[in-house]
Amino acid sequence: xxLTDAERRAFxxxxxxxxxxxxxxxxxxxxxxxxxxxxxxxxxxxxxxxFADFRGGNARAWLLTIVRNTAYNxxxxxxxxxxxxxxxxxxxxxxxxxxxxxxxxxxxSAKQLREEIERLPAEYREAIVLREMEEMSYKEIAAVQRVxxxxxxxxxxxxxxxxxxxxxxxxxxx
Amino acid sequence: MNQHGSDILxxxxxxxxxxxxxxxxxxxxxxxCAACKSRIEHYARLKNGISKELPQYSTPVQxxxxxxxxxQPKRSFNWPKVILRWGVPLSTALALGLVIGVxxxxxxxxxxxxxxxxxxxxxxxxxxxxxxxxxxxxxTVKPWFAGKTDFSPFVVDLASxxxxxxxxxxxxxxxxxxxxxxxxxxxxxxxxxxxxKEQGSSKMATYVYRGYNTTSFIANAxxxxxxxxxxxxxVEKFRLALISTTNEK
Numbered sequence: 251x252x253l254t255d256a257e258r259r260a261f262x263x264x265x266x267x268x269x270x271x272x273x274x275x276x277x278x279x280x281x282x283x284x285x286x287x288x289x290x291x292x293x294x295x296x297x298x299x300x301f302a303d304f305r306g307g308n309a310r311a312w313l314l315t316i317v318r319n320t321a322y323n324x325x326x327x328x329x330x331x332x333x334x335x336x337x338x339x340x341x342x343x344x345x346x347x348x349x350x351x352x353x354x355x356x357x358x359s360a361k362q363l364r365e366e367i368e369r370l371p372a373e374y375r376e377a378i379v380l381r382e383m384e385e386m387s388y389k390e391i392a393a394v395q396r397v398x399x400x401x402x403x404x405x406x407x408x409x410x411x412x413x414x415x416x417x418x419x420x421x422x423x424x
Numbered sequence: 425m426n427q428h429g430s431d432i433l434x435x436x437x438x439x440x441x442x443x444x445x446x447x448x449x450x451x452x453x454x455x456x457c458a459a460c461k462s463r464i465e466h467y468a469r470l471k472n473g474i475s476k477e478l479p480q481y482s483t484p485v486q487x488x489x490x491x492x493x494x495x496q497p498k499r500s501f502n503w504p505k506v507i508l509r510w511g512v513p514l515s516t517a518l519a520l521g522l523v524i525g526v527x528x529x530x531x532x533x534x535x536x537x538x539x540x541x542x543x544x545x546x547x548x549x550x551x552x553x554x555x556x557x558x559x560x561x562x563x564t565v566k567p568w569f570a571g572k573t574d575f576s577p578f579v580v581d582l583a584s585x586x587x588x589x590x591x592x593x594x595x596x597x598x599x600x601x602x603x604x605x606x607x608x609x610x611x612x613x614x615x616x617x618x619x620x621k622e623q624g625s626s627k628m629a630t631y632v633y634r635g636y637n638t639t640s641f642i643a644n645a646x647x648x649x650x651x652x653x654x655x656x657x658x659v660e661k662f663r664l665a666l667i668s669t670t671n672e673k
Contacts, residue, residue, distance in 0.1 A: 262492055269491065273483040287487050288551055294491045295547055296596075299540065303599045327553060360477040367478065381439060382475045388441050406439070407431045414470055 279321040293320040374409035555591035577603035578644045585665035612654035644670045
């Protein structure tokens, strides 16, 4: 099915407003500028094709879902996907055995923070980006990642606890 | 609350996802429990650091222009599109006896248009992701589609006719599963898109779009569209080779 000119115009307006969010997400998932450009083009191309079928709802979540799926296909093709622990393992994760005393304390710079986030498994990284940068609710993140809200919660918890372990003492001023 | 707040609870609190009473219970507990208090503060600092310090990447200008460019309404006359859009009225006009030299079937194309497929092909080439399964064995390629498309495409090896099979990928175009089979002809790729023929599928048509020769036809109850940068003659040979194998069955 082809888009009418009116649909194209609508699509152009719609995508223009969410392009940076889409690029940012792609950039964080694939962690490379050039790959992100490829992913974004590919995703937008798919979005144009699917736009006629899109019937309202959360437009940004719809676009970001296409972007992240494209990004993961990209990583999978390049065998860059990290294996995630089974989700149920995460939900029951008891992180209570570390105390502030045993945490390795160091100062973290913005650069270190970015690097540590880039080292996270892609799905954790994605959850962090959607939550902290796109300020999405758990429900919205669940819709984008196509997982239950509980999984989003455990991904965020896991991601943050990894970061916390690695960058124990973030300065207030950071 | 005697129990420590779980990490999940703490994050939900910091993310404003906790209902008021649970939040109060957590805070009440934290006021008496140094460990939980320190966790909450620590994660709050981490969250703050992330949202303040993470670079928010913005789309490079060239990329933005390119993407918005292909979403813009076309200014110039796009003949294949015009033909597709006006195909039905045109065929009515033809029935009325008006002589119009249009080669393409006037019937409405239900699925992806050939132009869309050409774009898909170009895109697959550009991204270097032409194949998700690389094999010249039709017994590898055909079963690969199980669970990937909502039909089983017909896959034939045309190596003896000069078109060896290279592999395939599954596409989802315009809300439909499409099988994309990749063949070669010398240094050229020939991509064959297939999906189940439906009422009103387009009949045979041949045309050039953005330098790619395309031919659409029905074979083995499949709507087929072959796209290649090889010559018109080669794509026609390919079509005939394909059709001859389906007739043998």
